[in-house]
Amino acid sequence: MPSFNNDPIIIRQMIIERYESPIYKIENDDIKSVKGYSSYNHKSDSCIDNITVYLKMENDFVVDARFSGIGCAISTSSTDILCEIIIGKNKNQIISILDNYYNMINQEEYNLEEIKELYIFQNVGNQINRVKCALVGVNSIKNILI
Numbered sequence: 001m002p003s004f005n006n007d008p009i010i011i012r013q014m015i016i017e018r019y020e021s022p023i024y025k026i027e028n029d030d031i032k033s034v035k036g037y038s039s040y041n042h043k044s045d046s047c048i049d050n051i052t053v054y055l056k057m058e059n060d061f062v063v064d065a066r067f068s069g070i071g072c073a074i075s076t077s078s079t080d081i082l083c084e085i086i087i088g089k090n091k092n093q094i095i096s097i098l099d100n101y102y103n104m105i106n107q108e109e110y111n112l113e114e115i116k117e118l119y120i121f122q123n124v125g126n127q128i129n130r131v132k133c134a135l136v137g138v139n140s141i142k143n144i145l146i
Contacts, residue, residue: 010072011120018077026054026066034066041069042136049075049133053083053140060090067140070135074124079137081117091145094115098138105134 005011026033037054044050051069055062064075065083083103101118103110107125124134 014117014120015073015077020065022076022080024066024083025076026068028068033069037064037066038144039096040140042140042143044075044132044136045134046129049136051075051079051136051140053079053137055086055141056073056145062086062094064091065141067137071136073137074121074130074133078118078121079140081120082090082103082137082141085116085118086141094141094145098142099126100140102135105131 011019034054034056037056039052039054041050041052049069049071049085051067051071054064054066054068065087067079067083071079082098089097097114097118100110100114101121104115104119104122105125112119121134124130
């Protein structure tokens with residue numbers, strides 16, 4: 001069982017680290033590298049978030065996930081973590097992860113084990129203006145898979 005740290009300082013550091021140094025983000029110069037990927041752009045109507053997610057699928061499995069664009073700390077870091085978690089998973093597993101994450105953000109029942117590091121966004125639902133930020137990546141991924 002993975003360890004989940006609920007220290008707000010550590011959680012904040014984890015979010016900022018993934019925002020400042022995202023692993024799966026590509027810059028505009030590298031957009032050519034995702035040729036052959038399925039993509040979906042989600043642009044928030046209430047803030048700066050404008051992120052495109054790219055998924056490379058083989059036999060119903062995500063073999064690579066990337067994203068580009070601009071976003072706040074919540075949207076960028078959550079999308080980066082989502083990309084990491086879904087690689088190697090099939091469509092049904094991913095939908096289950098996304099549904100559990102969505103439930104957590106909306107303060108409904110969810111499976112903590114399934115969402116892994118995304119648990120760091122568990123208090124986003126307390127800040128209603130941040131809920132949309134936390135769902136930018138989820139919305140993009142779901143639109144690609146559906």
